Amino acid sequence: MDTLAPTTLFLILAAPFVGSFLCVLALRLPAGQDVVRGRSRCPSCHQALAVRDLVPVFSWLVARGRCRFCDARIDPIYPIMELAALGVVLWAMLVVDEGVLLVTVLLGWALLALAAMDVRSLFLSDALTLPLIPAGLAACLWLEPDAIWEHALASLAAAGILAGLARAYRHARGRDGLGYGDVKLFAAAGAWTGAMGLGTVLLWAVVVNVLLLVAERLAGQQVSAETRVPIGTGLAVGLWLTWLYGPLSIL
Numbered sequence: 001m002d003t004l005a006p007t008t009l010f011l012i013l014a015a016p017f018v019g020s021f022l023c024v025l026a027l028r029l030p031a032g033q034d035v036v037r038g039r040s041r042c043p044s045c046h047q048a049l050a051v052r053d054l055v056p057v058f059s060w061l062v063a064r065g066r067c068r069f070c071d072a073r074i075d076p077i078y079p080i081m082e083l084a085a086l087g088v089v090l091w092a093m094l095v096v097d098e099g100v101l102l103v104t105v106l107l108g109w110a111l112l113a114l115a116a117m118d119v120r121s122l123f124l125s126d127a128l129t130l131p132l133i134p135a136g137l138a139a140c141l142w143l144e145p146d147a148i149w150e151h152a153l154a155s156l157a158a159a160g161i162l163a164g165l166a167r168a169y170r171h172a173r174g175r176d177g178l179g180y181g182d183v184k185l186f187a188a189a190g191a192w193t194g195a196m197g198l199g200t201v202l203l204w205a206v207v208v209n210v211l212l213l214v215a216e217r218l219a220g221q222q223v224s225a226e227t228r229v230p231i232g233t234g235l236a237v238g239l240w241l242t243w244l245y246g247p248l249s250i251l
């Protein structure tokens with residue numbers, strides 16, 4: 001095996017810690033809480049946590065998923081996000097060239113936080129969706145400068161299409177089914193993948209949401225036409241897969 005490039009090694013080592021921070025973003029941004037200041041505390045007993053409580057995955061395993069002060073169960077979303085952030089790096093390493101690894105991993109980490117946020121809170125924070133639009137256009141300028149206008153128009157068209165669908169849905173059903181967070185995330189998808197990728201992103205989004213509904217059903221929860229689904233999670237997964245593997249040729 002080739003030796004790992006320094007950037008790759010750094011991404012692998014940083015991933016679990018980034019995952020911890022992404023988890024904080026996913027849990028705190030929907031609640032409007034500060035994500036930078038404020039020490040980490042046990043949400044149950046409010047005891048400030050020490051460094052040894054914050055080692056990714058390891059601390060959770062050693063404490064067997066419980067707070068060492070009050071014995072409250074620690075949300076398994078923490079170790080899951082820490083491992084998922086590492087998974088993003090390893091997955092990207094398998095698919096993309098070293099030259100685009102960093103930008104791919106950064107996209108993947110942002111999408112991971114958004115996916116978790118929408119599953120938990122049915123909410124996508126502007127702080128993550130909006131920067132993804134210029135970031136996607138910058139990536140296009142760098143990798144494929146001739147396509148910049150096409151990607152910019154795809155981003156606008158994506159926003160227009162989803163905003164139109166959101167209005168139509170509200171008109172037909174009398175309630176919101178699509179949020180403006182979804183509109184902004186789809187606009188980001190247009191910026192990253194261009195017009196050719198948008199159909200594939202939507203198709204993956206539908207597949208993911210159907211799988212989530214099936215999983216809810218299997219977990220014994222009631223599923224009906226009123227069940228709200230995290231469309232943003234589907235869009236995040238769809239954008240990730242389309243960025244890595246390109247548009248499906250049937251679309």
Ligand SMILES: [Zn+2]
Nearest residue numbers: 042045067070
């Ligand atoms: Zn506690």
